[in-house]
Amino acid sequence: MGRHTEASDVYALGIVFWELCTECEPYEEADDSTISAFVMRGARLAIRTNIPRQFADLISSAWAHEPKKRSTCQQILNLIKAIWSEIDENKISKKNVATSDETVSPQQRSQSPERSKKGQYEI
Numbered sequence: 001m002g003r004h005t006e007a008s009d010v011y012a013l014g015i016v017f018w019e020l021c022t023e024c025e026p027y028e029e030a031d032d033s034t035i036s037a038f039v040m041r042g043a044r045l046a047i048r049t050n051i052p053r054q055f056a057d058l059i060s061s062a063w064a065h066e067p068k069k070r071s072t073c074q075q076i077l078n079l080i081k082a083i084w085s086e087i088d089e090n091k092i093s094k095k096n097v098a099t100s101d102e103t104v105s106p107q108q109r110s111q112s113p114e115r116s117k118k119g120q121y122e123i
Contacts, residue, residue, distance in 0.1 A: 007067035010076065014062025021051045021059075054083050 015026055026045055027035045042065045047056045058079050061071040071079070 005067065006073060007070050010062045010070045010073060011067075013073075013076065014059050015045075017055070017059050017062070018045055018047065021055065022048060052083075054079070054086075058083075 019026060027038070030038070044060075044063050047059055051059075058071070058076065061079075062076065064070045
């Protein structure tokens, strides 16, 4: 096994992001040698088309075959902050739109994610 580096941690973080988006176990039922061969030849797990482009790009950048080409932890943090900021801006622009009879303020709504089907949360 190789050394643990920031690049290997970033790759692992990309796997975690993929798991969160797909609610699937990566490389399900594959043995370690099969997974290793798959990754070493540059193959990657399929990123679903319903994953927002910015987040799919973040996952892809974490999985670059050459470790030096992977995003750094700081770059990933900056990307997540940018994505989150965009989500907040979208919420602010929609805050005056009435969607139901509930009397929860937009601030309260943004503090706790709304649960949707299959255990997913809408942010």
